[in-house]
Amino acid sequence: xxxxxxxxxxxxxxxxxxxxxxxxxxxxxxxxxxxxxxxxxxxxxxxxxxxxxxxxxxxxxxxxxxxxxxxxxxxxxxxxxxxxxxxxxxxxxxxxxxxxxxxxxxxxxxxxxxxxxxxxxxxxxxxxxxxxxxxxxxxxxxxxxxxxxxxxxxxxxxxxxxxxxxxxxxxxxxxxxxxxxxxxxxxxxxxxxxxxxxxxxxxxxxxxxxxxxxxxxxxxxxxxxxxxxxxxxxxxxxxxxxxxxxxxxxxxxxxxxxxxxxxxxxxxxxxxxxxxxxxxxxxxxxxxxxxxxxxxxxxxxxxxxxxxxxxxxxxxxxxxxxxxxxxxxxxxxxxxxxxxxxxxxxxxxxxxxxxxxxxxxxxxxxxxxxxxxxxxxxxxxxxxxxxxxxxxxxxxxxxxxxxxxxxxxxxxxxxxxxxxxxxxxxxxxxxxxxxxxxxxxxxxxxxxxxxxxxxxxxxxxxxxxxxxxxxxxxxxxxxxxxxxxxxxxxxxxxxxxxxxxxxxxxxxxxxxxxxxxxxxxxxxxxxxxxxxxxxxxxxxxxxxxxxxxxxxxxxxxxxxxxxxxxxxxxxxxxxxxxxxxxxxxxxxxxxxxxxxxxxxxxxxxxxxxxxxxxxxxxxxxxxxxxxxxxxxxxxxxxxxxxxxxxxxxxxxxxxxxxxxxxxxxxxxxxxxxxxxxxxxxxxxxxxxxxxxxx
Numbered sequence: 001x002x003x004x005x006x007x008x009x010x011x012x013x014x015x016x017x018x019x020x021x022x023x024x025x026x027x028x029x030x031x032x033x034x035x036x037x038x039x040x041x042x043x044x045x046x047x048x049x050x051x052x053x054x055x056x057x058x059x060x061x062x063x064x065x066x067x068x069x070x071x072x073x074x075x076x077x078x079x080x081x082x083x084x085x086x087x088x089x090x091x092x093x094x095x096x097x098x099x100x101x102x103x104x105x106x107x108x109x110x111x112x113x114x115x116x117x118x119x120x121x122x123x124x125x126x127x128x129x130x131x132x133x134x135x136x137x138x139x140x141x142x143x144x145x146x147x148x149x150x151x152x153x154x155x156x157x158x159x160x161x162x163x164x165x166x167x168x169x170x171x172x173x174x175x176x177x178x179x180x181x182x183x184x185x186x187x188x189x190x191x192x193x194x195x196x197x198x199x200x201x202x203x204x205x206x207x208x209x210x211x212x213x214x215x216x217x218x219x220x221x222x223x224x225x226x227x228x229x230x231x232x233x234x235x236x237x238x239x240x241x242x243x244x245x246x247x248x249x250x251x252x253x254x255x256x257x258x259x260x261x262x263x264x265x266x267x268x269x270x271x272x273x274x275x276x277x278x279x280x281x282x283x284x285x286x287x288x289x290x291x292x293x294x295x296x297x298x299x300x301x302x303x304x305x306x307x308x309x310x311x312x313x314x315x316x317x318x319x320x321x322x323x324x325x326x327x328x329x330x331x332x333x334x335x336x337x338x339x340x341x342x343x344x345x346x347x348x349x350x351x352x353x354x355x356x357x358x359x360x361x362x363x364x365x366x367x368x369x370x371x372x373x374x375x376x377x378x379x380x381x382x383x384x385x386x387x388x389x390x391x392x393x394x395x396x397x398x399x400x401x402x403x404x405x406x407x408x409x410x411x412x413x414x415x416x417x418x419x420x421x422x423x424x425x426x427x428x429x430x431x432x433x434x435x436x437x438x439x440x441x442x443x444x445x446x447x448x449x450x451x452x453x454x455x456x457x458x459x460x461x462x463x464x465x466x467x468x469x470x471x472x473x474x475x476x477x478x479x480x481x482x483x484x485x486x487x488x489x490x491x492x493x494x495x496x497x498x499x500x501x502x503x504x505x506x507x508x509x510x511x512x513x514x515x516x517x518x519x520x521x522x523x524x525x526x527x528x529x530x531x532x533x534x535x536x537x538x539x540x541x542x543x544x545x546x547x548x549x550x551x552x553x554x555x556x557x558x559x560x561x562x563x564x565x566x567x568x569x570x571x572x573x574x575x576x577x578x579x580x581x582x583x584x585x586x587x588x589x590x591x592x593x594x595x596x597x598x599x600x601x602x603x604x605x606x607x608x609x610x611x612x613x614x615x616x617x618x619x620x621x622x623x624x625x626x627x628x629x630x631x632x633x634x635x636x637x638x639x640x641x642x643x644x645x646x647x648x649x650x651x652x653x654x655x656x657x658x659x660x661x662x663x664x665x666x667x668x669x670x671x672x673x674x675x676x677x678x679x680x681x682x683x684x685x686x687x688x689x690x691x692x693x694x
């Protein structure tokens with residue numbers, strides 16, 4: 001069924017005539033323009049989130065709910081034409097931007113980002129990019145990736161889902177209203193009120209529990225559409241005094257403009273804080289047409305603002321990839337005033353061209369007019385090649401990522417530092433392939449890892465503790481048991497530790513949790529899950545009674561000499577000392593505000609832009625040297641293998657050092673294995689008697 005036709009009995013008679021019956025609201029276009037301008041300016045110049053996208057969702061709820069309500073009163077909700085118009089409205093500009101982004105990515109985007117970008121391109125084209133990003137938000141390493149070129153499509157995806165679900169909801173409600181002979185407006189208001197309250201409550205809860213997931217979750221955004229719908233059903237019955245309308249309009253405009261400055265939208269939304277832009281937008285619409293020279297509506301209804309509102313959709317789609325490509329090509333993390341003006345200017349030009357050459361021609365065409373299913377065939381015709389190209393692109397990136405590494409004279413990695421070999425030999429290739437970088441993490445074998453909930457139920461005092469155990473080869477009796485514990489920087493050492501285990505018949509027990517170092521609770525005030533994990537892990541280590549514990553000894557090796565050893569680290573080492581367990585604390589590797597390997601692919605393998613001077617990252621003397629540490633603790637300093645005397649480069653011994661902006665590639669870590677073995681044995685006073693014949 002694509003149409004509900006029978007008029008509602010007495011609905012028109014029982015509904016009072018609207019007191020403000022304007023079919024076109026010019027200030028609404030101005031509101032769209034203001035929201036789009038805020039999104040662009042905040043992204044480009046302020047590196048913040050404005051809250052403008054929330055206004056888009058609110059306005060969509062306002063417009064579509066009003067349209068569907070009026071159709072229900074006429075008894076004629078036509079689903080097929082409605083969705084056909086949606087395809088003609090959303091797809092042309094969106095697919096134009098996606099295709100252009102894919103084409104430019106082949107030229108300038110580092111290969112390690114190809115597969116993920118191709119995956120997100122499909123998600124964006126099919127309106128589930130928000131769920132793709134929500135899934136990635138639960139992936140520790142996806143969070144460390146550079147910003148996605150398709151990231152801004154999350155809001156478009158939620159709107160697409162809304163456009164599909166909202167007519168169905170109102171259509172079902174119309175059937176119920178006819179059957180029970182209820183008033184449609186009153187019933188719809190009640191349903192929207194329930195949706196608003198339930199979704200807002202869910203949003204507040206999930207934002208507190210898992211904000212990255214909440215930000216992209218469709219369920220946490222329903223209340224924004226519902227609030228727009230509630231206003232659409234009531235606005236014609238609300239007439240503000242002129243003076244109050246003047247105040248409300250400007251309060252709304254100022255509220256929208258200031259939201260992103262006052263609030264940390266990226267970390268606080270979409271909980272109760274998101275009411276700020278919602279209420280601001282509602283005030284602008286409630287103010288309506290004040291017919292005053294000093295009214296906010298006069299500003300919002302001006303020709304420039306209305307035109308900006310017309311191109312706001314295309315402007316929103318273009319500004320993000322233009323910004324990211326500018327940063328990539330220029331090798332920068334900020335655009336600056338002049339660069340930002342160039343980014344915005346190019347985005348506006350592309351938006352204008354897209355609006356006049358793509359959006360309008362398709363929207364005004366006869367597609368779907370002369371043929372009932374024409375718009376659907378159009379959608380299929382334009383979607384299939386885009387999705388097919390994305391699939392092929394992903395397959396190409398997978399093929400490029402395939403390689404098998406074995407350290408040799410052409411790819412010595414860390415050994416180049418010890419032997420004095422060149423840091424980079426232009427006559428040899430570089431490994432791993434750039435496309436393989438996303439997979440340069442620990443490779444666990446089946447059955448090695450087990451996850452258990454300890455201390456109760458997750459979320460109710462219980463914590464997931466993951467334990468991975470590597471046994472000696474060929475079932476040999478382990479000659480030593482070593483525990484590797486801590487965050488991802490401790491876990492990454494499995495690339496070096498597994499070969500040691502194979503050579504020396506060690507049993508390795510890995511207790512790792514990304515983002516959670518082995519530390520006392522006082523340095524984790526805002527991360528209760530890590531506090532609880534530390535509380536459970538330390539007794540577990542003591543019960544294992546290992547021959548040694550390997551963990552991190554410093555953190556935050558960044559530009560500005562920020563490296564330090566937290567007191568909480570030392571407190572945990574003291575507790576292990578009391579249990580008679582030796583600790584090997586490893587000096588941390590450098591952390592960057594960009595991806596050195598990706599930079600090297602664009603700027604060149606020897607470009608100084610892709611590294612940092614050693615003197616700006618490492619103290620001449622490690623910070624733990626000046627601290628009282630327990631006698632069970634010894635240290636392994638690998639800074640000479642991450643950096644030369646002057647630079648911390650992206651390539652050492654023709655091996656890419658980093659998989660992202662702060663984690664060492666598994667391939668480079670394997671080349672560090674002999675160095676780690678030698679230093680560990682020396683620090684622990686262990687003889688290499690367990691070594692296998694070579």
